[in-house]
Structure formats: structure tokens, C-alpha cells
Amino acid sequence: MTIKDSANAAEVREALGLGEEHREWTEALERTPVGTTEAEIPTGKQLNALLAQLKVPAEDHAELAKAAQKATEPGTAWCWLVERTVAALRATMGLDTPMPSRPALTDHGPTGRWLTLLACLAVVPDVRALHATMEVPDEVSWASLGILGEKVAVRRRTLEEAADGVEAEAETPFPFDDYVLPVFQGRRYRLDGFDCRASNDSIDVRLPHGTQPFGILPDVAWAHEIHYFFRRLPHRYANGVKFGYTGISCYVGSWINDPAVADFFPEDHEIRRFTSAYQYINNRGPGPADKTGLTPGDRDALEHAFGQMPADRATALRLTPTTPVQRAVLEHLKAGNHWALNYSGQAIWDYSPFPRRSA
Template identity: 85%
Template sequence: MLIVVMTISESANAAEVRATLGLGEEHREWTEALERTLVGSAGAGIPTGKHLTSLLTQLKVPAEDQAEMAEAAQKVTEPGTPWRWLLERTVATLRATTGLDTPMPSRPALTEHGPTGRWLTLLACLAVVPDVRALHATMKVSDEVSWASLGILGEKVAVRRRTLQGVGAGAVVEPPFPFDDYVLPVFQGRRYRLGGFDCRASNDYIDLRLPYGTEPFGIRADMAWANEIHRFFCRLPRRYANGVRFGYTGIPCYLGSWINDPAVADFFPEDHEIRRFTSAYHYFHDRGPGPADKTGLTPGDRDALEHAFGQSPADRPTALRLTPTTYVQQAVLEHLQAGNHWSLNYNGQAIWDY
């Protein structure tokens, strides 16, 4: 079998990379942002062989995906290729933003390039694990919290796998992978798994999300809860709330979740743990469900489905075919089956003492 290796010159620019890979105009902004990135001497080393398998396992990546990732790792690290060009600059950008709430250049999907395109950003995350672990050590983050936080990556890969299994044989679907707004902050040292929540320190707020498989509703969402999360982020080497005018405005510490939809009261009694949790909020902001996208689902619907079922269905009809096995799953589906949508509201506490 003839194997064609795509190569580029050492002084290649973004245009040459796009042309070699056949990338369209939608990739211009991303690749040109990477072109402006200064690549240091640290390189973009990714473990190989058993060391790679061990790291992927520690990051909770499903075993079924590990062989495909190993194959992609071999391709993206090949010298003189456009993949290596993209990898080195993505790694350099991650390192340059360590400890900061700085958006990464938005990357359009590379699904037409198979596993290599699919896992490129994930492999860049693997390369900076030592950098993130070093930041965690500086912050005196325990190993348990450190690896639980890094394991968010594998959990999202598992959501993708369950989604693929849920669409049935023969279906063509590429589940969206939440790199930009969810996973990459983990590898910038700004998102952590704290008390069962995925917490991200922004420049002007603390954003909490509720991942699949955790229901930490024994905690009260009161000021003590918010201040504990705030004190954790005060360990960051650079002040996290630098977008807030000191002394004038509180820092919102809030949970964005379907459980904040007032419709929850239609399915759970007042003494249910979810209702007890949300009742402790200092403020409540009801945004409403908003418009559904072309798949027939709103962000709130997807949040509810991922939290309850651990997958992000391709569209509303696929979601309605899910089989509930728990009380929470039943509630999520009943609301959708009635023709409604879930809201993704952000509610919690305002921290004033910082």
C-alpha cells in the first residue's frame, strides 16, 4: 500500500499549512493566530507506547479510544509535516496562557481528517500535562484534585463515545467536543474539579458546571460554599478577578445548569436534594430556554441530557428515543417529550470580600 506523507518547509506559514491539508477559509483565522505564536525550545513531546497508555488511563480516557489516539500521536509528531506545525503552535499557545483566562484561537472541526484531526487538540493537552502539574504544585493543589481535574478530559471523551453508541449502527455523526470553552481551561490551569463541580476562574466571575455522574447536592449553595471556591482560586499566581473593579462589584460565583430551570419544581418535590441545593442561592437569574439550534435542542437541553445520560444526542428525535433508568433521566425526558425545552440559567452567590 502506498502511503503519502504530506511535508512542508521549515519556514512554512499558515497559508502553506492550509494548502497542504486542504483546509478552507474557515480555518484561516485559526491558523494565522497559530502562525503568530512564538514556539519555544521546550518542544511538543507526547509520551509513547506504555507511557502514553498509562497517561491516557490516568486521564480517564476510555480504553476503546486509546489505540486511535496513539495512531494520531504518531502522525502529528512526524517532523516536517503540517500536523507537527499545528501541534507545536497549539502547545506553545497553551503554555503561554498557563494560569490565565485567555481564550485559545477557535479551531473549526477537522473531522474530514479522521483521528489525526479529531484528536490534535487533545494531544496538545497531553504535551502540557507536566506544565499544568507544575502550576498545581505551585498552588499546593493536592494530587487528588489535580488528577481529578485533568481527568475532565477523559470524561468528555467518554461522553462522545456514549453519544456515538447511542445513535445506532450506520449513523454518521461527529459529536461536538467541548475543547474551547470546557477542556482547554483545564490545561491552562483555570478549571478544577472541586467538590464534584467543574469550576473555572474567569477574569470577572467563577463559572461552575455539573458534570455527568456527580450529584453533590448534599452541599448547600450558600456563601460559605462560594467563599471556599473563591479561596481556592486565590491560590492562582495571578489574580483571577482582574476584570472586576475592586471594591465596587461582587464576583459572581454561579452554577450554570438545567437544574436552575424553574420547571424543575414540576418534577421534584420541595425536599428533593436538587431543590434543597438551589434554594440556598443568594440570587436567581432566569434567562429562559432561548431558541433551539438546527438540531432542535437548546444549550439547556444539552446540559440536561449530558448530565443525566452522559451523552449529547445528535438531535431532538435521537434524544427522545433515549431510555430512562433513573428518576432524574425520566424528568429530563418528560419535559422534552411535552414539547418543552430546558433553560441553562446561571445562579449562585456574589462574593464581595476579595
């Protein structure tokens, strides 16, 4: 269904059959100024090449190409949404400004499923330009952008493991906006195998699936090195930190910070050595599970160990462990317990330029 060039959020929702749960998101996009630079998404071989460089599984390329064609058709509600999502990303480039929250569009086919990813593809040149001004090495730049494809691969593995086919497809959208979008705002980077994000008052470090980060200890020197990287940002930590007066936390958010890890691994295990290097430990406990029977810590443990995001606890317990870490994750859950997503790390007080450690 086509819409007028001057269409508002209500008309877009009506054209796509979106409910009230989409009002806040679409109205936020309506308030986003759209510049003269169009939201261009590559096509054909160029699109496939870009998707491959971003580590998007080849099995998803054809569906993404169809979604891109539909989403960029002028005069459509999908084009309205993509253009404004791209404009919002460009307006927040280099800033820790949250994007308008987007409800899942699982019942709107491939275009709804991949809408945010398509906007990310359109701003790759903008992110690369920001990286160039910061003198970010090419390998770090592309490794960081590749976080997008890795998250798509998590979704694909989850679907392949699920036994309920169409129902699983409907319940497994691309749910990583809060993780992936900071990459395309120039705030999250893959550094030494870690996913590091500069927020307004801290550095948030996560341990992605498929990496082996435990050979690097998160000590004070490591924290300063990460902080030194983020001092290149044009806006550094936005408006949240008064330099010289307030400490910056460089913390690792992970299930491995749960004290229960000690029940499964000896003190000399690489995970235990890793967590022993923290300056402070923040143990808040797992908290209550959501309606799926999983806590944020459970989901973090399952994704980190298995590279999957099971829909619920029952599905998670059906996974087949093949490594000691996978067995530990599942044994804890099968015993009726939950994993905590704790944040532990270092406090940084020295804001002078800190030289990189020698290799």
C-alpha cells in the first residue's frame, strides 16, 4: 500500500496494520528529521558482498535481498520507516543516545523481521567514516561491524535447533537492537575478543559466543587500555562524566560472574582466573525469571555457551552439551537454579592518555 510523502505515523501504522503497541516507536520516528542523504542499501552482488563481510549467514542473504527491495520502494510505509530509522542512527552517530524502542514485527514477514538490520546496512559508510576520523584500524572496524552478522547467526542456530518450525520462526525475531545498534552508532567495538561499549558513564564489556577471551585478564592495565581506545570518540562519554572528578567503571557483564561458577570449575580454570582479576565484584543474584522461565543471566549463559537464544526454559533444557562449559550451564539450570547476570570489573580514576601495552 502506498502512502503520501507527507504521511504521519498514524497513517503508516494504518497502512501496515500496526497496533497501539507501535505508537510510541512510530511517533518517535515521525519526530526524527530526515536529511537530504537517502537511505541507500546495496543491491545484487554488492549486497551479498557486504553481508558476507558483516558475517551474515549465507542462508539469510536471499531473504534479506527481498526485504531490502520491498523496504526501499518509494512511497511505501516500509520506506518511511527505514528512512527515519537511518536518519535516527545518523543523528546519534558517536553518541550514547538510545534509539526509539521497536516492538517485534514477527507477523509482518521478512521486511518487518529485518527492518532494523536494513537500516544498519544503509549507515555502514557513515560508521566507517566515523571510524576513520578516530583512526580505528580496519580490522577493528570490520570486526566490530561483524557483530551484526554474529547475532544473526545466533538467531539462525536457534531456529535450526527448534523443533516447532513455523511457530519458532514467528517467535524468533531479530531481538538484538539494544546490542547491535550501538555498533552502528559508533559506540560498541570488538576489542581483543570482547564487545566493549562506551555508555554515558561507564564501559560495558560483554563476552560474545565463539571467542576465547579468557587468555586476557581484565586487570587495571587492561581497563585503562580499553578506556584509552574510547578517548578517541568525538563525544567520549557524552554528558555523563565530569573528567577528573568521577570514576569510570569498566565492567564485564556476564553469567561467569555468578558465584555458582565455582561449583563447576576449579580455581585454576581459565574462567576462574579471568574473574579473579576484577577489582570489585557486584553480586546481585539472578533475580526472578520472566514468563519464559529464564532470567537475563540464563539467556547470557545460553548464548555465550551455545550460541543460541532458546525461546524458553524447556527448550533450553533440551539442548545437547558437548563442552564442559555447556554442561555447567545446563546442569545449573536442570538443578532448578538460575544464572545471575552480574557486573564486575575495574574503576578507572586516571584520565591522562594511557600508552598501550606492548604485544
